[in-house]
Amino acid sequence: MNMQTTIAGVTFQNPVMTASGTFGSGMEYSEFVDLNQLGAVVTKGVANVPWPGNPTPRVAEVYGGMLNAIGLQNPGIDVFMERDIPFLKQYNTKIIVNVCGKSVQDYVDVVEKLGEEPAVSMLEINVSCPNVKEGAIAFGQKADALYNITSELKKHAKQPLIMKLSPNVTDITEMAKAAEAAGADALSLINTITGMKIDIHKRKFAIANKTGGMSGPAIKPIAVRMVYQTAQAVKIPIIGMGGIANAEDAIEFILAGASAVSVGAMNFVNPYATVEIVKGIEDYMKQYNVESLTDLIGAVHD
Amino acid sequence: MMKEKVTAVVISQVEIAPSIFDMWIETSLAKEAKPGQFICVYPKNQSTLLPRPISICEVSEKKDALRIVYRIAGQGTAEFSKYKQGDSVVVLGTLGNGFPVEEAKGKKVFLMGGGIGIPPMLQLSKEIDADTQIIVGYRDNKLFLKEDLEKYGKVYIATEDGSVGTKGNVMDAIAANALSADAIFACGPMPMLRAIKRFAAEHKIPAYISLEEHMACGVGACLGCVVKTKEVDHHSHVHNARICTDGPVFEAEEVEI
Numbered sequence: 001m002n003m004q005t006t007i008a009g010v011t012f013q014n015p016v017m018t019a020s021g022t023f024g025s026g027m028e029y030s031e032f033v034d035l036n037q038l039g040a041v042v043t044k045g046v047a048n049v050p051w052p053g054n055p056t057p058r059v060a061e062v063y064g065g066m067l068n069a070i071g072l073q074n075p076g077i078d079v080f081m082e083r084d085i086p087f088l089k090q091y092n093t094k095i096i097v098n099v100c101g102k103s104v105q106d107y108v109d110v111v112e113k114l115g116e117e118p119a120v121s122m123l124e125i126n127v128s129c130p131n132v133k134e135g136a137i138a139f140g141q142k143a144d145a146l147y148n149i150t151s152e153l154k155k156h157a158k159q160p161l162i163m164k165l166s167p168n169v170t171d172i173t174e175m176a177k178a179a180e181a182a183g184a185d186a187l188s189l190i191n192t193i194t195g196m197k198i199d200i201h202k203r204k205f206a207i208a209n210k211t212g213g214m215s216g217p218a219i220k221p222i223a224v225r226m227v228y229q230t231a232q233a234v235k236i237p238i239i240g241m242g243g244i245a246n247a248e249d250a251i252e253f254i255l256a257g258a259s260a261v262s263v264g265a266m267n268f269v270n271p272y273a274t275v276e277i278v279k280g281i282e283d284y285m286k287q288y289n290v291e292s293l294t295d296l297i298g299a300v301h302d
Numbered sequence: 303m304m305k306e307k308v309t310a311v312v313i314s315q316v317e318i319a320p321s322i323f324d325m326w327i328e329t330s331l332a333k334e335a336k337p338g339q340f341i342c343v344y345p346k347n348q349s350t351l352l353p354r355p356i357s358i359c360e361v362s363e364k365k366d367a368l369r370i371v372y373r374i375a376g377q378g379t380a381e382f383s384k385y386k387q388g389d390s391v392v393v394l395g396t397l398g399n400g401f402p403v404e405e406a407k408g409k410k411v412f413l414m415g416g417g418i419g420i421p422p423m424l425q426l427s428k429e430i431d432a433d434t435q436i437i438v439g440y441r442d443n444k445l446f447l448k449e450d451l452e453k454y455g456k457v458y459i460a461t462e463d464g465s466v467g468t469k470g471n472v473m474d475a476i477a478a479n480a481l482s483a484d485a486i487f488a489c490g491p492m493p494m495l496r497a498i499k500r501f502a503a504e505h506k507i508p509a510y511i512s513l514e515e516h517m518a519c520g521v522g523a524c525l526g527c528v529v530k531t532k533e534v535d536h537h538s539h540v541h542n543a544r545i546c547t548d549g550p551v552f553e554a555e556e557v558e559i
Binding site for chain 2: 021022023024027028029031032044050051052053056057058059060061063064065066068070073075076079216217265266267268269270271272
């Protein structure tokens, strides 16, 4: 039985990854899970300089999920390369670094620095964070802007590029096609869905940023639908995410067309979720005599 | 210090004041629990997914059980309040740094708790080796944990409605009783902690305050629960520290509250 999956020439021991921003750089959750068992750790977004993020409250619970507006707080690429990369290098898992910026040049600076680090297998470009005022989602909601940043970053990147797409668009397949046309090596979707919660007792927004990105099991059907539609629209591989809580959810994404999956908010609910999902996918493959995980990718379609 | 998510068993639960519940749970997490640390309690209802951070009120003599005293604040805590003896309860712990008990040794200290910030003062009062004055503030005469605290120090009470002790808040109780200290340990609502920060600065004494904020992960990964810091934080490299892991206890002068 083979659980490997290959994306843009990078082979992962299994398809289970961590969704950016929910797993730091793995340090905190390494107390709970053996990072060696994961397909990849996808890090929290990192920018060219430290970002302070948004005021608190930054998180709120909603029915079947949560809202967050962290605002991409991060220590900057220099600290990240001195501290977080060496930590992750100790493990037998692939490293995917999520990159954020306010301008194209910000992204270019980070992408170039990461190009010097061969331990980083892929770069995931965050053009879909709904919680920062400049950059990020501004590049991910218009097909021409997404095309431009993707093609620019492709000129500077040494590693394959994953463009992380926002669900907060009219038609995600248009965005996917623009990224593919510009040379993106893979796509990841979905980022969080913009939401709002009002505290009726305090008569205030539950989150200081007013809006936050919704994640958690409640968004899963939307994410599965978008992964399926995108898989029908492009040829590049997809990393699927959005409310994955267990192996059944992960398999659903794979059958819809994802070559790998990321576990996000559910890490907060179950710190062991990632490794339990690896085991659960293995059990499913045994149960149905699936010899290779690749046989499941996109297996459900018209 | 090991962090673990475990299934504990409810030993007992009683409502000790309106909407305030006192639950003992049997758990291995008690072994290393320190005053000022907290645990995350997970609702079983899958529509309320996130763990609820609740401070440790007391650790059993044999270190095999934890006591939490919490107020019903929403659906999660409402669910917990219905747990009966023998029920299971899923918890993650022990979390956070706890109070620096050693800083109190041989000193005259205030342990100050306001409302649902009172519970962590109990285990602290048991472990602290100091001349302890316990100052607690309540809304009204529905007092809780008063008898427990009286075993470990002189207790001064303030109530907002003046029904017991000094009318007003914990700061009013300090003034009314002309109390003084070399260090403060406190947990309570933000206005109280701000007043304590000012008081400590005026008197040039250290104050160790326990903060709270909405959390998601509880283990330092999500960056949801930050507090502004005076200096650039060693981990974040910005003026933000994580309350769940760098705190919840901070020296008051280090945080901008």
